[in-house]
Structure formats: structure tokens, C-alpha cells
Amino acid sequence: MPSAERTGVRDNWRLAALDALRERDPGAKAEAVQALHALVRDGVSNGILHWDAQHEIDVPTDLPGRPARPVLVEPRQLERRSMSTPQGRVVLLHALAHIEFNAINLALDAVWRFPGLPDAFYADWLTVAAEEAFHFSLLGARLADYGHAYGDFPAHNGLWEMCERTRDDVLARMALVPRVLEARGLDAAPPIRARLKQAGDDQSAAVLDVILRDEVGHVRIGNRWFRYLCAARGLDPHAAWLTLAQQYRAPKMRGPFNFEARRSAGFDDAELDTLAAQAAPEPATADARLREGGGE
Numbered sequence: 228m229p230s231a232e233r234t235g236v237r238d239n240w241r242l243a244a245l246d247a248l249r250e251r252d253p254g255a256k257a258e259a260v261q262a263l264h265a266l267v268r269d270g271v272s273n274g275i276l277h278w279d280a281q282h283e284i285d286v287p288t289d290l291p292g293r294p295a296r297p298v299l300v301e302p303r304q305l306e307r308r309s310m311s312t313p314q315g316r317v318v319l320l321h322a323l324a325h326i327e328f329n330a331i332n333l334a335l336d337a338v339w340r341f342p343g344l345p346d347a348f349y350a351d352w353l354t355v356a357a358e359e360a361f362h363f364s365l366l367g368a369r370l371a372d373y374g375h376a377y378g379d380f381p382a383h384n385g386l387w388e389m390c391e392r393t394r395d396d397v398l399a400r401m402a403l404v405p406r407v408l409e410a411r412g413l414d415a416a417p418p419i420r421a422r423l424k425q426a427g428d429d430q431s432a433a434v435l436d437v438i439l440r441d442e443v444g445h446v447r448i449g450n451r452w453f454r455y456l457c458a459a460r461g462l463d464p465h466a467a468w469l470t471l472a473q474q475y476r477a478p479k480m481r482g483p484f485n486f487e488a489r490r491s492a493g494f495d496d497a498e499l500d501t502l503a504a505q506a507a508p509e510p511a512t513a514d515a516r517l518r519e520g521g522g523e
């Protein structure tokens with residue numbers, strides 16, 4: 228049984244999550260998150276679990292921890308890619324790895340930043356962080372199979388920017404990150420998977436299967452805590468969503484939507500009907516979604 232003392236990990240798990248968020252090396256970050264998750268999971272039965280939910284943590288100035296590469300550019304500067312060529316697939320896998328790297332950071336940020344929530348909130352987002360670290364490692368392995376590594380291509384910073392924009396309100400964070408950005412991944416994964424399969428890259432297609440399965444759970448966690456916070460503040464979730472989407476400039480939702488996955492992830496009939504009614508006449512391509520920052 229691992230113990231906090233033996234591994235040198237802090238006994239305040241939210242501070243430990245912040246340490247992992249500040250870690251700059253992607254491999255070390257992924258390992259730190261998975262080790263912390265294992266420790267917390269075992270700590271439940273060990274009686275050493277300590278979230279310290281009331282602790283207000285000072286905001287460090289070096290967030291998020293990320294490597295010198297990839298170089299961050301505007302989304303429109305990213306090259307277009309055709310998945311029919313190996314180079315195109317590498318660029319795509321790199322874009323997905325970047326989404327997962329950011330997703331680790333986004334989930335860790337939810338763990339340390341917001342005090343005063345139930346322990347289950349922190350445990351949920353640490354589990355998400357560990358699963359994102361797993362996704363990142365799967366994609367890193369595929370990149371290595373193609374002779375590349377994370378950092379080899381430019382990337383955009385759209386996901387972390389939404390994290391920054393919603394840093395002062397956990398309700399806005401839950402509304403905008405899991406329920407918009409991660410939910411976009413539910414829509415984007417099946418067509419990307421199909422194109423990888425079509426190109427004969429069955430191994431990468433299998434990685435997309437794992438990612439889609441787990442992402443349904445992440446969006447469900449987002450919906451769970453969004454509704455919890457709405458109830459705690461006496462807000463109607465549908466009205467609150469419309470207000471927050473406007474206030475925080477939520478990206479416009481563009482179809483085609485994965486209604487089945489979204490339903491599994493906890494969106495209700497009214498929310499799915501609203502999406503169906505606003506499906507844009509020109510559906511976004513998978514490529515466009517990635518360049519816009521969608522996916523997680």
C-alpha cells in the first residue's frame with residue numbers, strides 16, 4: 228500500500244495536484260498524475276485521504292507547467308492535414324496529443340483552484356486527470372511509432388485560454404470546459420476514428436475508441452457538478468447555461484453532434500433538442516474542429 232510519506236507526496240491532495248500542474252515535462256506530469264491518483268484511490272481505504280477543501284491556495288504565476296515545445300500559434304496558422312498520408316496522420320495525432328496534454332492541465336486546475344467543494348468533486352477531477360494522462364501516453368506511443376514526439380509540431384492555446392477565462396467561477400468552469408470543450412470531443416472522435424481506420428491505421432483508431440469511452444465519463448462528471456452547483460445556487464440549469472455561454476463567450480456549437488454519446492454523458496432532452504435546432508447548415512470538418520480548439 229503506497230503512503231504519502233513513503234512517496235514524498237504532499238498529504239494535501241489539492242496542493243499535490245497543483246504541483247503536477249506546474250510540472251513542465253509532459254512525461255513527468257503524466258506519471259505524477261497517475262501516481263497521485265493511485266495514492267488517493269488507496270488512501271480512501273487507508274484513512275489518509277485529505278483534500279483540505281477549505282484551504283484557499285495562492286495562485287502561482289507559472290501556470291500551466293508546459294514544455295518549451297510545441298510552439299504555440301494562432302489556430303489559423305496550423306497546417307491543414309490529410310489523413311491519407313503518414314505525415315498528415317502524424318500531424319493529427321500530435322494535435323490530439325496536445326489536446327490531451329491540455330486536458331491533464333484543465334482537470335488538475337479544477338482540483339486545486341476551487342475551495343469549498345465536496346471531496347467527491349476533487350476525486351472526480353483527479354480521476355479525469357489520470358485518464359487524460361493515459362490518453363496522452365497512448366498518443367505519445369503512436370507518435371513514437373511514426374518516429375515523432377510531442378512538441379514536434381506547432382499547436383494552439385485555445386483550451387488553456389478557456390481555463391483562464393473561467394478561473395474565478397467554478398460554475399462557469401463546469402459550464403464551459405467539460406460541457407463545451409470536452410463535449411466537442413464526443414462529436415469529433417467518431418469521424419476522426421473512421422478516417423484513421425480508412426487509412427489503415429487500426430492502432431490509432433483503437434486509441435480513439437478508448438478516448439471516446441472515457442470522454443463520455445468526463446462530460447458526465449461535468450454535467451454532474453454543473454447541476455450540483457446550479458442547485459446549490461438556486462439556479463435553473465438551462466437558464467444559467469444561456470447566461471454563462473453569453474458572458475464567457477462560449478464557442479458556437481457546430482454539428483454534426485454525437486447525440487447518443489451526449490445523452491450517455493448526461494445532457495437532457497431539452498439540451499439535446501436545443502442542439503438539434505441549432506445545427507449549423509455547414510457542418511464543421513474534423514480538421515476545422517481541431518484548429519478551432521475543440522476536442523476536449
Ligand SMILES: [Fe+2]
Nearest residue numbers: 327330359362
Ligand atoms: Fe482525453
Ligand SMILES: [Fe+2]
Nearest residue numbers: 330409442445
Ligand atoms: Fe477529457
